[in-house]
Amino acid sequence: GSSGYVALYRIEPNDIVTVLAVRHQREEDYH
Template sequence: MPRVIVTAGAAGGLERSRKFLAAKAPEAAKRAGQAIQRQLLLLETVPEIGRPLPDMPELRELPVAFGDSGYVALYRYEPTSDAVYVLAFRHQREAGY
């Protein structure tokens, strides 16, 4: 089972998203955190679940449904080291990582 490693860049995106939502709706922020955690845990059992990026197929995006839109985690699966590296995290309405 691959281990999921959240990089500093992804942790920053997660924290930014949490703070933004918590300022408006603390209970929604808690539910969003639970939804995000559930999706990231999926990577331990199904590391290739995300959609590959067209121009960089070694990278994948994992959508996290929440509310009207949701979030996206950018990650790379390294089968040789049996690890999934979550590289970035953003709200779906944000542009780029």
């Protein structure tokens, strides 16, 4: 349902920021 999607959407941003930050650091290490 839409309510479940909203709950997931609220949780996602923080996780995405963390994942992107970790990926960016790992990419920097590779290069």
